Amino acid sequence: RLVGNTINVDTVVNVVCSNLLVLIPLGLLCRVGLKMTFGRTMLTALITAVVLDLIQLLTMTGSFDVDVILLRMAGACAGWLIGWVLDSVVKAFTKNGSVIAVS
Numbered sequence: 001r002l003v004g005n006t007i008n009v010d011t012v013v014n015v016v017c018s019n020l021l022v023l024i025p026l027g028l029l030c031r032v033g034l035k036m037t038f039g040r041t042m043l044t045a046l047i048t049a050v051v052l053d054l055i056q057l058l059t060m061t062g063s064f065d066v067d068v069i070l071l072r073m074a075g076a077c078a079g080w081l082i083g084w085v086l087d088s089v090v091k092a093f094t095k096n097g098s099v100i101a102v103s
Contacts, residue, residue, distance in 0.1 A: 019071035020075040023079065024076070024078055031082075032083040045075075049073055049076075050069060
C-alpha cells in the first residue's frame with residue numbers, strides 16, 4: 001500500500017508471503033499424495049488460483065489480480081519441489097521398501 005511517497009514494507013511482505021503460502025499444500029499434495037507430474041500440478045494450481053480470484057471478484061472481497069495468480073502458482077511450485085525433495089530423501093533412506101540402517 002502506497003502511503004504518501006512511501007511503501008509499507010510490512011504490507012508488501014504480508015501479501016507476498018500469504019499468497020505464496022496458500023497453495024504450497026496443494027503442490028505438496030499433488031507431488032506426494034497424488035503423484036502428479038509437474039505440468040499437471042501447475043495446471044491444477046492455475047485453475048485453483050483463477051477460481052480463488054474469481055470468487056474474490058464475484059463476492060466483492062477482493063479483485064482479480066494476475067500477480068496474485070502468479071504468486072499462488074509459485075507457491076504450488078514450491079510445494080511440488082518440497083515434495084520432490086521429500087521423495088528423494090525417503091528413497092535415499094530406503095531400499096526395496098525397507099529402511100537402511102544408519103550408524
